[in-house]
Amino acid sequence: MQEIPAKIYDITMTLESDMLIWPGNAPVSIEPVKRIAEGSSSNVSLLHVGTHSGTHVDAPYHFVEGAPGIDSIPLEVLAGPARLVQLPEVERIDRTLLEKLDLSGVSRLLLGTRNSALLRQPEHTPDYVSLSESGARYLVEMGIKLVGIDYLSIEEYKKEGYPTHRTLLESGVVIVEGLNLSGVPSGDYELLCLPLKLKGADGAPARAFLRELNKKGE
Numbered sequence: 001m002q003e004i005p006a007k008i009y010d011i012t013m014t015l016e017s018d019m020l021i022w023p024g025n026a027p028v029s030i031e032p033v034k035r036i037a038e039g040s041s042s043n044v045s046l047l048h049v050g051t052h053s054g055t056h057v058d059a060p061y062h063f064v065e066g067a068p069g070i071d072s073i074p075l076e077v078l079a080g081p082a083r084l085v086q087l088p089e090v091e092r093i094d095r096t097l098l099e100k101l102d103l104s105g106v107s108r109l110l111l112g113t114r115n116s117a118l119l120r121q122p123e124h125t126p127d128y129v130s131l132s133e134s135g136a137r138y139l140v141e142m143g144i145k146l147v148g149i150d151y152l153s154i155e156e157y158k159k160e161g162y163p164t165h166r167t168l169l170e171s172g173v174v175i176v177e178g179l180n181l182s183g184v185p186s187g188d189y190e191l192l193c194l195p196l197k198l199k200g201a202d203g204a205p206a207r208a209f210l211r212e213l214n215k216k217g218e
Contacts, residue, residue: 009184009210013054013119015047022152023124025050051203052152057195058175062202063165069200077145077174082108082191084184084210087129092156095134108146108191109139110210112181115151119180130156133163140171148176148193148208179208188213 013019017029029048034040051070052058057078060067083106090097090113103109113129128151139147147154147168154175155164168175176193190211195204 006212011179012208015054055178056205058203060169070204071197078193084110086112086186093135094132095138098138110148116182126157136164136167146174148179150179150181
């Protein structure tokens, strides 16, 4: 039996100037500092980026004062088996919907929705698909350690009190936002999600990808 190389899906938004950002956050910019074409010995750029720009990980400190920062999130939570569930027709993810899914033995859950197409829009879209507080509580009860979604926030836009974030982060559930899950089939994968190691920060941009589990062929 010959081992078929595992397919890798890059599910990271590309950081670039004038990209989609959350309302009120600083824009991303990549500015030249040195350029070979202008006589310098090398090309060097200056990056201006927020801690919640593009594909990023929320640290507990994002919504819980005194809680751990991004550099304290265990690597074993950020890497390992994950289940991707594509929900293209769903407008809101709540407990009732999640109870219909088979999440037995799942510790990392990625939620793919129509949001992935919204990531390509230049302006923020307020009516994106979000995870409700009841859905967040159910994931905590099920022992989920990491949950990811394909928009810049997992929470309903301008939701008072931010109950989804608080429910997850106060329970130690890692939140990954801004995943580009378009074109990736539902299924089980190996997830690698590596945020920048920023000391004590409330979050950080991350590089994330999914690798198919090894397949055997003749």
